Amino acid sequence: MVKLIIRHLSKSYKDKKRKSSSALKNVSLDLDINGIFTLIGRNGAGKTTFIRIVSTELLPSAGRVYLDGIDVVKNPKEIRDRIAVIPQEAELIPWMTARENIYAYLLWRGLSFKEAKERTNAVISRFKLEKYADKLPRKLSGGTKRKVLVALVISSDAKIIFLDEPTTGLDPISRKELWDVLNQLKKEHLIILTTHYLEEAEELSDYIIILNKGKLVKAGTINDIRNAIGYPYAIKIFNGLSKKIRLNGKVVKKNDGTFQVFSDEITANNLAKKLIKTKVKFSINPTSLEDIFYMLVGDINKEEEK
Ligand SMILES: Nc1ncnc2c1ncn2[C@@H]1O[C@H](COP(=O)(O)OP(=O)(O)O)[C@@H](O)[C@H]1O
Ligand SMILES: [Mg+2]
Structure with missing residues (x-):
């Protein structure tokens, strides 16, 4: 478990032309985390700002951050050996092969030539990258490049890995491959991830x-959040709904004529029994993160307004 304590964290950016804009507003957290810890939100919600501050790249305007027992604002150097970061839109160095990229990164992190070489070989074989290792980045697919980047940060042995939107822009197959990699890595590392793909966040x-x-809207496991909003179940009713059946909970009528009813467990059970009696086609599932996000914030694909 890694402790993450955040107290009243705020960040405003100022530049000459624009007035100051507030990217984080009084965020507080106190958590023991392991596995995959994911920040979700629209473009402009503050995810990258959060990652940059917690990973010591950026100073906050106010507030404190303690990661793994270290005050990262006061003592950034103390945490840096324990963390590795792939920034949003990170690229490999274009004139170096995949292997050279990994090797150079390890030298930059302070490893000896010998150790850097051994670790580079080990991580290439672990990620099955032998076929690609001696190619330049422009010869690699987007998915493979992203995998090389993940291999590179993992090779450092950092305990905490920050990945800012690692799957944005990847095709569905590469994205799933990267999910497999992250699911392996979470056994040994804490992964702090951002994404605006909600099914990805729900899956991982x-x-x-x-x-x-x-602003922090909600925090917790997906089940915590489902329960906190009071609608942990989603019933989808396909057609032929009798007017006699009253729908309790939150009811959404979709354009295709189906209904979606969000409710607690007891209400969901009662409704399901009635629907079975009237032979209406329906499905019942835990409420998806996409539906939860929609209820709390709205459409994830809308740009954040300032
Ligand atoms: N370097 C910067 N200078 C000025 N404004 C910035 C800078 N970086 C981010 N912002 C603004 O801060 C807000 C949060 O941005 P960001 O943390 O990148 O969000 P996200 O990663 O969720 O898309 C946005 O309104 C963005 O325009
Ligand atoms: Mg971002």
Whole structure:
């Protein structure tokens, strides 16, 4: 378990032309985390700002951050050996092969030539990258490049890995491959991830934080969040709903004529029994993260307004 304590964290950016804009607003957390810890939110919600501050790249405007027992604002150097970061839109160095990229990174982190070489070989074989290792990045697919980047940060032996939108722009197959890699890595590392793909966050995360306009909206396991909003179950009713059946909970009528009813367990059970009697086609599932996000914040694909 890694302790993450955040107290009243705020960040405003100032530049000459624009007035100051507030990217994080009074965020506080106190958690023991392991596995995959995911920040979700729209573009502009503050995810990258959060990652940059917690990984010591950026100073906050106010507040404190303690990661693994270290005050990262006061003592950034103390945490740096324990963390590795792939920033949003990170690229491999284009004139170096995949192997050279990994090797150079390890030298930069302070390893000896010998150790860097051994670790580079080990990580290439672990990630089955032998076929690609001696190619330049421009010869590699987007998915393979992303895998090389993950291999590179993992080779450092850092306990805590930050990945800022590692799957954005990848095709579905490469994305699933990367999920497999992350599911392996979470056994040995804490992964702090950001994504705006909600099914990805639901599939991978042990803990989720929802940010909106720089504010913390909800935090918890997916089940915590489902229960906290009071609608842990989603019933989808396909057609032929009798007018006699009253729908309790939160009812959404979709354009295709189906209904979606969000409710607690007892209400869901009662409704299911009635629907079975009237032979209406329906499905019942735990409420998806996408539906939860929609209820709390709205459409994830809308740009964040300032
Ligand atoms: N370097 C910067 N200078 C000025 N404003 C910034 C800078 N970086 C981010 N912002 C602003 O801060 C807000 C949060 O951005 P960011 O943390 O990148 O969000 P996300 O990663 O969730 O898309 C946005 O309104 C963005 O425009
Ligand atoms: Mg970002």
